[in-house]
Amino acid sequence: DAGVTQSPTHLIKTRGQHVTLRCSPISGHKSVSWYQQVLGQGPQFIFQYYEKEERGRGNFPDRFSARQFPNYSSELNVNALLLGDSALYLCASSPTGQGISNQPQHFGDGTRLSIL
Amino acid sequence: EDKVVQSPLSLVVHEGDTVTLNCSYEVTNFRSLLWYKQEKKAPTFLFMLTSSGIEKKSGRLSSILDKKELFSILNITATQTGDSAIYLCVRGGSNYKLTFGKGTLLTVNP
Numbered sequence: 001d002a003g004v005t006q007s008p009t010h011l012i013k014t015r016g017q018h019v020t021l022r023c024s025p026i027s028g029h030k031s032v033s034w035y036q037q038v039l040g041q042g043p044q045f046i047f048q049y050y051e052k053e054e055r056g057r058g059n060f061p062d063r064f065s066a067r068q069f070p071n072y073s074s075e076l077n078v079n080a081l082l083l084g085d086s087a088l089y090l091c092a093s094s095p096t097g098q099g100i101s102n103q104p105q106h107f108g109d110g111t112r113l114s115i116l
Numbered sequence: 117e118d119k120v121v122q123s124p125l126s127l128v129v130h131e132g133d134t135v136t137l138n139c140s141y142e143v144t145n146f147r148s149l150l151w152y153k154q155e156k157k158a159p160t161f162l163f164m165l166t167s168s169g170i171e172k173k174s175g176r177l178s179s180i181l182d183k184k185e186l187f188s189i190l191n192i193t194a195t196q197t198g199d200s201a202i203y204l205c206v207r208g209g210s211n212y213k214l215t216f217g218k219g220t221l222l223t224v225n226p
Contacts, residue, residue, distance in 0.1 A: 003158075004158075033214075035216075040218070041218055042120075042204055042206075042216030042217050042218050042219050043159070043204075043216045044216065045213060045214050045215070045216075056213055058213070088157070090157075090158070090159070100208070100213075100214055101147040101148050101207075101208020101209055101210070101213065101214055102147060102148060102208065103164075104150065104161035104164055105161070105214075106161070107152075107158040107159045107160070108158055109156075109157040109158045110157050110158065
């Protein structure tokens, strides 16, 4: 069975541009969450979506937005990119709408975003 | 602010050694304590702990939670080079929030 897949694997953008990152969850998983991992740090929670609704949001500015589609895949959008947005963006899925603190998350390999 | 503090931040051992990784956390809205292993990119799940004093084991790895003293440890016995990775401690807070520690970088030399 395929795991969580993310695209693209690498991306280079310049300051001020916007970016869309994509995530397909494990088949049968209905919840998707997004994380930002800056080099040398642990991941930071950005969003959780379940059944197309936002269930939780971390401490990120409004430049960050996301959505979930009827097939449970998800997109993370970041506008007005800053140098500090350079990071590995991880997507994770889980089977149910239970909070992400109550069930293990299955992570994808991430998208490495570099801002020049 | 929720905090998860891991120690040591890095550790170098020889194959066969036993290691103990530490994690302390803040208590506010605590739901669970999770451990993940991150080798190259995707973190992989190891353990989820919700009850104090109950050890969870998986092969050479084990973990336990102390909710009174607000810490958890991850033990790895008879380490192998394949155990080299970053080990992430994660605090589950209110239902929709996870707080990660910075991780412990474990290097196991042959």
